[in-house]
Amino acid sequence: MSAQEVFRLPDLGEGLTESEVVEWRVAVGDVVTLNQVIAEVETAKAMVELPSPVAGRITALHAEEGDVVQVGEPLVTFTTGDDDGTDDDGVAPVEQPAAGATGADPASAATPSGRSSDLAAPSAASAERAATGRSSAGAASDGAAPNGSSSSSANGTSSSDGAQPNLVGYGARPARAGRATRRPRRPVEMPPDPFGRHRAPAAGRASEGAGRAGAGEMREPVRGVRRHTAAAMVASATIPQATVHLTCDVTDVLDLLDRLRAHPRAAGTRLTVLTLVARAVCGLAPQHPALLTRWVESDDGPELVRTGHVDLGIAVATDRGLVVPHVVEADTLSLVGLGRALADLTATARAGRSTPQSLRPGHLTLTNVGVFGVDAGTPLLNPGETAILGIGQTVRRPWEHDGDVALRRVMTLSLTFDHRVVDGEQGALFLRDLGALLGDPGLALLLGGTDDPPPAPPSPRFDVASPAAVTR
Template sequence: MGQLRQFKLPDVGEGLTDGEILQWLVSVGDTVTVNQPLCEVETAKAAVELPSPYAGTVTELLFEAGTTVDVGTPIITIDTGGDAPAPAPAGDGAEPAAGLIGGAAPGGRTAVLVGYGPRTTEARRRPRRAVHGVPAPSSSPSPSPSPSPAPVGADYGSGGQERPPLLATAPDMTTKPVRHGGLEVGRQAEAHAIAEGAAPSSAAVPGRGRQRPLAKPPVRKLARDLGVDLTALTGSGPGGVITREDVTAAAAGPQAPAVDPAPDLTTDLTTDLVPAVAAVPSSAVPSPGERVPVKGVRKATAAAMVASAFTAPHVTEFLTVDVTRMMKLRSRTAARPEFAGVKVSPLLFVAKALLLAARRHPMVNSSWDEAAQEIVVHGQVNLGIAAATPRGLIVPNVKGADRLSLVELAAALGELTETARAGRTAPADMTGGTITITNVGVFGVDTGTPILNPGESAILAFGAVREMPWVHKGRIRIRQVTQLALSFDHRVVDGELGSRFLADVGTLLSDPRTALAY
């Protein structure tokens, strides 16, 4: 007689209370292995795949897709079999052992994400094998379709092996993995083909009448949002992979009027940290009277903004700055050999100016402790960048940004950008921020009154850079001008401190040579 084990929904972030099951990746009767993805779950911070802590047969799915489940609630039952190897019990025989995926991790956390958590894991990678003509993914052609198991305990990131590119965790709800003998034929073969740059197999996916289009999860989600059928597209990427550009072009339609490009100074900012804004077809826009469920990132953002707006007394100050010299410095800096391969954007210099000003005024980089009635001055600057993603607004941050050189800061911002666009920002990267920049200039907006990120005392809005008439050396000249808006918590930052801080940021952007005196 088999042994039934239930897998409980873990806390995939820090202090989260629930998550929505986006889709199941297994069905009743499927055979699963340790670390095989069971389902995709969206929380207020990220969309992730939950790996199985047990090996066995799925006997029951306790919730339907689309259900919001509290953390700690069983979501699936797995029959591990009477003689099947199972993780050692943590105490009562019902929970995974410490160090395993799904088990306890240092600091009272739970190891839930593949590639995260303690490295002392006992998880084993399942063998890759060929099924119904779909070859096992490999970097070199194999003369035989026989199984080629990975070495037991193989761990990317150690032993000189290079970790393959992480795939985004955005859900794919248009198609479902096809399983045969407990293997994810369509999903695994395609994922490895994309990750390793292999050409797609010409064989149709078993159990389907047509081939499953090749596209990464974020592209699939974009296609769902825009109402685009991926099976009708021809991919322009390597090996026929469908790209974001293919989807947006299909959404615009052949008769859609071309969108006039924004001026150079504004479009220069559109690739900083917010994905390019595509024309959304009318079919993707909610119709009048429609009710849109508030959940996931949108729900968390709404709660955080309400809490921030009605607990911290906001004050916003504005400053218009001539950034002509900064833009010239940007062009010269980008041409330097040490900046080859990294993006040198105007936002980089705004971030550096903010970090230098925060060094002179450390109280701005602090937070209010309501329980202790104290002001906590942080020892380092964790610079948050507000980024718009298909899942909603998120604010990942660069840890210890004040200790980075300009080259290191540019690389960190670039990595943060690509991760946010791919939809695979880790929950840890969205916690612990101390001060934030929001780049509203990417939308051609001059300025605004930003709301504080909860737990922080200041947020700087960076507007569009425009050519405007400006009095320069006693004469009216055409200069490149932007507007800054600083919102701050008046319990922590008074008017004088906020004004001096904003003035220092403006001075550094107007005349970057001033940094030598800081």
């Protein structure tokens, strides 16, 4: 007994509402096993591999590569059970559409290979029929249910009118409520330009101007990580934030870094300037509790939420855009452990495999703009966080050292903070202490613990009337 099951796009976490199909790993007619990867999708934060929820045969793919699918919309239809819906030769059959069906053409009968002859040898007539079918399908969509539901049953079986599930690549698509659609790529209207740089396409080239505002200008939709980053930056602009800068001498800490790299405990671990700065931040932050406090909006009004650990974010530039994965409770890791965690997060982010959990807002983010050859920058807050620290490049400059002028290696730090949570004094003192620690790494020995000795234990008291107080 066979059955059809519809796999709908699941909630991939963190309130994500849609995903773009990047690559199908299966095709119609393929037999898949439980948890076999069937597709790769891109959310607003990361690339995600979707495993098959059942074992069976692929009956229909409800989206093409590049389509944007909303959470809860049909993605794949499976045939499960004893009858997997295949012929004796193991090829999934393509049923002939009923006479008079929208977009159907008796001449486009399926060949033994499962493809129509029109697909193998397209012609003007077949193109005209496909266009007619799409127009009819679009008109039929006007009769869809208001809530986006179709006449199919909850278990994904075909509707009562006998309509068969659409097979991607086989003729024109029938109308289907809730089907994922590619975002339309429309030309963007440009404002008047007094210099005449942006000119509209000529009348005879209107079709060529789709997706372009003018000669040499290409337009593309904003999706995935880039879209999420843009939304985050717009939200960041609503946060009152301030930035303080400090240039400090890091010659001694860089000499220390060379020695630490040669230590046996650091073998196989890449220790960098970013690692040392991250470890210094984790050591100092508990002494500046405002940096570990978040501004949280609630039904009862805004609240200041403080935690006892440091969730440290790292801004990573990828081919898909900027992502900020986090090391949870980074202050509990040693220098070597933090170096390994940062390396893993960076590699995972650049491969597009960061999990939604690792991309949650933390307390403070580090952005190392110095690797791009700049001295400093003014970073913008990641919404939901309290501060972000920009790290500039290390350069040699004449610097006052021990009462004389010497050529030293210096670095500029830029701290941007949420001014609702952190006062200017608090932000400046944190940056001052961080610069002092990087200038003299021996100060790390003073971090942690308490300066007050524990109270002396109470002395034992004896009751003179008790036998224990009588000496023999």
